[in-house]
Amino acid sequence: MKAFYAEEQKRHDPKAFLSSGAPLPNPEKPERVERLLAGAKSAGCTIERPRNHGLGPVSAVHTPEYLDFLEHIFTRWERIEGASAEVIPNIHPIARNGSYPASAVGQAGYHMADTACPISGETWQSALWSAWSAVEAAEAVMSGAPAAYALCRPPGHHAFADVAGGFCFINNSAVAAQVLRKTAARVAILDVDLHHGNGTQGIFYARADVLTVSLHADPVRFYPFFWGHADERGEGPGLGYNLNLPLPRKSADAAFLEALGTAFQRIRAFSPDALVVALGLDAFEGDPFGGLSVTTPGFSRIGEAIAKLGLPTVIVQEGGYLCDELGKNLTAFLTGFGGKAR
Numbered sequence: 001m002k003a004f005y006a007e008e009q010k011r012h013d014p015k016a017f018l019s020s021g022a023p024l025p026n027p028e029k030p031e032r033v034e035r036l037l038a039g040a041k042s043a044g045c046t047i048e049r050p051r052n053h054g055l056g057p058v059s060a061v062h063t064p065e066y067l068d069f070l071e072h073i074f075t076r077w078e079r080i081e082g083a084s085a086e087v088i089p090n091i092h093p094i095a096r097n098g099s100y101p102a103s104a105v106g107q108a109g110y111h112m113a114d115t116a117c118p119i120s121g122e123t124w125q126s127a128l129w130s131a132w133s134a135v136e137a138a139e140a141v142m143s144g145a146p147a148a149y150a151l152c153r154p155p156g157h158h159a160f161a162d163v164a165g166g167f168c169f170i171n172n173s174a175v176a177a178q179v180l181r182k183t184a185a186r187v188a189i190l191d192v193d194l195h196h197g198n199g200t201q202g203i204f205y206a207r208a209d210v211l212t213v214s215l216h217a218d219p220v221r222f223y224p225f226f227w228g229h230a231d232e233r234g235e236g237p238g239l240g241y242n243l244n245l246p247l248p249r250k251s252a253d254a255a256f257l258e259a260l261g262t263a264f265q266r267i268r269a270f271s272p273d274a275l276v277v278a279l280g281l282d283a284f285e286g287d288p289f290g291g292l293s294v295t296t297p298g299f300s301r302i303g304e305a306i307a308k309l310g311l312p313t314v315i316v317q318e319g320g321y322l323c324d325e326l327g328k329n330l331t332a333f334l335t336g337f338g339g340k341a342r
Contacts, residue, residue, distance in 0.1 A: 001334065002140055003045035004133040005151035009033060012126035012154055014167075015086060017116040026118070027288055027321045028167040033153050036317060039330030045149060050129065050136035057135045058128070061174045061203055065100075066162035069111050070169060071124050076104040086118035113158070113165030113224075123154075127169040130154055134172040137314045138179035141274065147313040147338065150176065155318045157197035157278050158224065166195065166224060173278040173316045174203045177210050180314065184273035188213065188311075190263060192256075192302060193280020193318045194291045196228025196244065200278065206236040211243075211270040213263045215256065217283075217291035218246035241270075249291060253298035256283065260305055267309065275311040281320025281329045288321045299329045303336030313337075 010033050014026035040047065059067060077087045089108040101107055112119075130152045137148035150172065157173050158166030177187045189204070191197035191214040204210040219228040234242040243266050245259045267275070285293040294302070306313070315337070320326055 001043070001045050001147055001149055001338065002137070002145060003040045003047050003149040003151055004050045004136040004140075005033070005037065005047055006049050006129040006133060008129040009126050009133070009151075009153045011122035012120065013122065014118045014120070017118070026116070028154060029322060031322060032320070032326065033151065035322070035327040036151050036153070036320070036330055039327030040149060040151060040334065042327065042331040043334035045334065048136070050132040053132045053135045057175050057179055058131050058170055060178045061161060061171060063162040066111055069107055070119070070127065070164070073104060073108065074119050074121050074123065077108070077119075080104060086120050087112075088115050088118045111163055113163050116166050117164040117169060123169065127154055130156065131170040131172050131175050134176040134314070134316050135179055137316070138176040141312045141314050142180065142183050147315060149315045149334065150317060152317045156316070157191060157193060157200045157318050158195070159199040160202040163199070165199065168199060171199050171203060173197070173276050173318070174200050176314045176316055177204075177276045180274045180276070181209065185209070186211070186270060186272045187274050187276065188267045188270055188272040189276045189278060190267065190306065191215065191278035191280070191318070192260075192283065193278055194282035194287065194289055195223055195280065195319065196246075197278055197318075198224045198227035201227060201232065201242055204238065205234055205242060206238040208237045208241050211241050211267065211272065213243045213245070213266055215245045215247065215259050215263060217249055220246075222249070222291055247292060250293045252285070252293040253295055253301065256292065256294055256298065257301060257305065260302065264305070264309060272311060275309060275313045277306060277313060277315045278318045279315050279333065280318040281326060281333070284320070284323070284325060284329055286323045286325055288323065296325055296329055296332050300332040300336035303333040307337045
């Protein structure tokens with residue numbers, strides 16, 4: 001299987017975030033890349049550098065207002081006397097009803113859902129190359145590859161059309177799905193990250209051409225809290241095209257695979273031409289976030305089960321944080337999916 005990654009993706013190096021009001025080291029560290037690269041290579045992947053695809057694929061799912069903000073906000077932030085070293089919002093609108101602030105501080109609050117996505121001088125380029133890795137993987141699948149892996153870092157599934165959040169800036173899975181739509185009439189996105197893919201859901205919530213399905217820790221007491229509940233089914237033309245499968249905390253392999261069976265039933269009913277897997281490895285029992293309890297062999301079974309759908313598949317890296325087994329979990333998933341044989 002081909003894997004796509006660019007070294008520029010390591011340059012984004014967020015320093016801190018707030019968790020339950022306390023400042024902590026940001027877990028979305030560049031070191032994740034080294035462990036994921038090792039895991040992909042152990043699964044037999046060949047690593048290729050993506051091309052610069054410009055803003056076209058990104059602007060197909062994100063607003064120009066938001067992309068302009070991401071590109072220029074750090075330079076504007078630096079002009080503020082006494083500002084923090086990274087762009088971190090300190091105010092958020094209760095409602096986003098059309099008014100748009102001119103100030104950098106106001107726009108940061110408007111376009112950033114939380115404090116977990118600080119923006120530095122390297123963030124914009126890292127996020128672009130992350131998205132271009134997803135574009136390249138999608139194009140490989142469109143050209144006939146059964147599957148391709150995009151090592152996307154920073155991740156993307158918490159990014160809405162005009163809002164960053166949860167370590168995410170550009171929604172790589174959504175970008176990949178939109179690219180696939182050039183040749184695929186219908187695309188399904190299956191998100192198996194620990195956290196609900198709220199940004200992905202938001203982007204496609206009113207659309208019937210992209211089915212969004214997410215398995216995740218129940219958000220009633222877990223991030224992202226406000227999205228990911230079972231009664232969120234889509235709206236307008238998209239009603240019935242969104243499925244959330246929240247799992248009790250500490251759910252392990254058996255519960256995850258049972259929910260996956262429900263997800264497959266909906267995907268088969270949708271009859272997509274291609275699949276995007278938003279691959280979070282943070283459902284692992286030893287991940288620092290500790291929300292679910294999937295084992296390393298469990299990831300192999302998850303990969304094997306998804307492969308049986310028999311769909312052209314783009315695997316987009318989402319979460320999965322620093323622990324000894326991070327690379328091994330990716331190897332397990334990819335070899336379960338097909339690894340060297342695909």
